[in-house]
Every structure is written in C-alpha cells, then in structure tokens.
Amino acid sequence: MYFNYEVPEEFKWFPESRYGLFIHWGPYALTGRGEQALFRDHMNQREYEKMACGWNPQNYDPREWAAFCREAGFKYACLTTRHHDGYCLWDCKVTDYTSMRQAPHRDFVREYVEAFREAGLKIGLYYSWCDWRIPAYYEGPGKDQEKWDEMQQYIWKQVEELCTGYGKIDYFFFDGVWPRNAEDLKSRSLVEKMRQWQPSIMINNRLGFSTDPAQLLEHGGGNEEGDFGTPEHNVNPEGRLWEACRVSYWRWWGYHSGERFQETERLLDTLCTCASEGGNLILNVGPDADGRIPEEFRRRALEIGGWLKKYGEAVYGNDGGSMTEALTYGFQTIKGNDLYLIFRFWDGKTKFVLPDLTSGVVSAELMGTGEKLKFEKKGDDLILYGLPEKTEEPLFPVIKIECSTRPDTNSWGRQRLWEGDPGRVADWAREQRGSGLWTSI
Numbered sequence: 001m002y003f004n005y006e007v008p009e010e011f012k013w014f015p016e017s018r019y020g021l022f023i024h025w026g027p028y029a030l031t032g033r034g035e036q037a038l039f040r041d042h043m044n045q046r047e048y049e050k051m052a053c054g055w056n057p058q059n060y061d062p063r064e065w066a067a068f069c070r071e072a073g074f075k076y077a078c079l080t081t082r083h084h085d086g087y088c089l090w091d092c093k094v095t096d097y098t099s100m101r102q103a104p105h106r107d108f109v110r111e112y113v114e115a116f117r118e119a120g121l122k123i124g125l126y127y128s129w130c131d132w133r134i135p136a137y138y139e140g141p142g143k144d145q146e147k148w149d150e151m152q153q154y155i156w157k158q159v160e161e162l163c164t165g166y167g168k169i170d171y172f173f174f175d176g177v178w179p180r181n182a183e184d185l186k187s188r189s190l191v192e193k194m195r196q197w198q199p200s201i202m203i204n205n206r207l208g209f210s211t212d213p214a215q216l217l218e219h220g221g222g223n224e225e226g227d228f229g230t231p232e233h234n235v236n237p238e239g240r241l242w243e244a245c246r247v248s249y250w251r252w253w254g255y256h257s258g259e260r261f262q263e264t265e266r267l268l269d270t271l272c273t274c275a276s277e278g279g280n281l282i283l284n285v286g287p288d289a290d291g292r293i294p295e296e297f298r299r300r301a302l303e304i305g306g307w308l309k310k311y312g313e314a315v316y317g318n319d320g321g322s323m324t325e326a327l328t329y330g331f332q333t334i335k336g337n338d339l340y341l342i343f344r345f346w347d348g349k350t351k352f353v354l355p356d357l358t359s360g361v362v363s364a365e366l367m368g369t370g371e372k373l374k375f376e377k378k379g380d381d382l383i384l385y386g387l388p389e390k391t392e393e394p395l396f397p398v399i400k401i402e403c404s405t406r407p408d409t410n411s412w413g414r415q416r417l418w419e420g421d422p423g424r425v426a427d428w429a430r431e432q433r434g435s436g437l438w439t440s441i
C-alpha cells in the first residue's frame, strides 16, 4: 500500500523525519511521580508552587541533549513549554511562574530552541491549554466572564510569545483541552493568528473541535482538525499526516523514579509499526529534575540510533508499507522502487519466500553487511536463496529488494487473511484439490 495523502511542501520534512523525541520536563520531575503529580496525588497547590519556584536544575545542557538526539536518529524534538501544572519554561511576560523569574533565572525554551536548531533538528513546542492552578479554565466562560477573558488572553499572549520570540518554530503540539472546546477557547482564530506569526508551522489536532466528549477527553478532540493526528499510547493510522506519541516507560511521560523502561526491541517495534503504517513516532523521555536524560533511555535510544544508521532508509521518508504478506516476520516499508523487509527475528532458514510480489526484481541485499542475495522469481513468488543461518544484527535484520518498478502485489496481497472476497479462497481450494472432505478425493 502507498500513502496517498497530499503533503503541502512546507510539511514535507515531517514524513521525511518519521521519528521525533518528545521531552516532558518541568518542576514536576522533582516529585519523581510523572508530569501529573500535582493532580493525581492531589498535592497542595501552594506547596507545589513553592516547590516549583525553588526548582533549579544544574545539569540542563540542551546542546548535550541535541547531540544525543542526533546520535539516536531523531530528526525533530518537542519540549513541554508549559504542562498542566502551568509552570512556564520560558521568559514569559504575563506571569512570574517561569524558569526566568524563579530559581533558575534561565529561559529554558530559548536554550533548547537554539541548541536543537543549531544541531539541525526541527523544533517542536508543546503547550497545555489547561492550567490546573486557574479556576476559570475549569469553570468556563459562563461563570465569571471577566476572569475567563483574563485567562483567555493569558493563553493567547503565551502562545504569541512562543510563536514570535524564538525564530522559526516547525511544529506546535497543543494538549489538555478538557473540559473546554474550540468555541470556548476560540482555537480557530488562535490557529489563524499562529499561521500569521509562523507561516509554515504545523499544528496538531488537539484543538477542541470534537463534539464527542470521549474524543475531547482522549485526544483533545477532532481528528479532522489540525495538520496532523496524534494517536496517544497507540498507533492509529489516519488517512493524513499523523504521529503516534508514545511513552518509553510503561505509563508516564514526566520523570518517574523506578519506572520500568520498555526494552529496545519493543520501542523499535513501535517505530517500525508507525513507519509501515504511514505515520511518525514521537517517542518520549522525561529528563530528571536536574536535567539529565536517564541512562536507561539513552542506552535504548542509542541502540535504535545504531540500527537507524544502518537501516534508516527503510524508515525515514518511506512512502508505503505492508505490500504483501510478511506480517508474521515483521514489517514491510517501501520507498520509490525499493521494498524493505524488516525482520523481528531471524529463523535461520537459508531460503525465504515472499509471496504475491507482481513487480520484477533487480536485486536483493541483506542490508548492514551489503551481502547480495541470490533470488528467483516464480510467478508472483520471490524466492531468496543463500540467507545466512545467523545474522550479525542484534535487533531487526533488514533485506532490501530493488524492484524494476514501484512494488506491486496481486489480489492476495491486497486482500489479506480475514478480508476481501472469500470466493478466492474457495476457487483456490477447488482448483488445486477439488471439494471433498476426504484426502483421497
């Protein structure tokens, strides 16, 4: 299958990139309880605020973060400029609850933007609509209009600062819209403004447009809105640009002490799932309160980075996936005339049959070692010979198949196991063995 959606010129970097780093970082890291400790643990608001004002990370070094990010193969990043706790990581002029006016006296957002831009990475900013400190947000416009207007302007001003004070911002990730909606927040007009401030910015879909309360809760509402969809904790292909945002722990985004990290294979599996389904993955890390990226995450991300150095062309900017039946081994991706088979495991057999590939084949190669593989095309079957019993690749080995045209398949490839015309199964059985119940007939 090919991903047939229009991508405006200025957004082309996004599917080209496929893989970004989400960074959830703020004073909540001090609690070691994830980014939502204030709310989840019903902490005392004043005490939390005091703690946040005293937060003073000594090891925040965004140049080092950016170097790591590049080495690990991420092409863009997104930093939480303000999460639901309301603390701002930049020099915001409309509140003093910021890293500039409180203990650090630093504009963390500026430092991040400059370092990541310098490293050639695309820049994303995350911003939470909701602020757990502000009653007006939860009471809505109906209750105290003056307070609501004040809060509304506060949001607009903050978004304006982020969009006008830091040079080119490539991507903006709104979040936490519940219980408000697009009408309350006037998000449509805000988005229009943002496009004036940043003409080629990509804005996500959590803008509150859905009328379905469950959707509002889940994704901030309305998959049809925004420039890209943001399935969270899952991979939900959409017929347009989308990006799955996923944790690297099992649950939390912000730093959580003792939380288990998912293993490298699992994280790589998610990346390959997204790429083969036509979307991006933004994988999250929560640096600790002092500004360090946890070692466990580093190791895993760098292992994936090493894999991407060898096989990145199968992932970055791929324009298709899952062409024929290869699901039981792993993934397929396509770029131009090339078909990539990404194996979750290597079964040690020296021969491999790929059914239902109608295109001609020019060459087949075991990537990484560059070893050319002998092949034969028998009808729509591609048969590869002389595969090594073991590969050097500790993660997912990849075979690249160069076709003479865009890879294509037959009806069996298009209609998989439990879909399509059941008549084709009947024809197949009848033609090859008749219709009896006994082997002898």
Ligand code: GLC
Pocket (backbone or CB within 6 Å): 024, 035, 036, 175, 176, 232, 245, 253
């Ligand atoms: C959710 C959570 C939030 C996290 C975000 C990332 O909406 O409330 O903590 O930042 O998802 O997508």
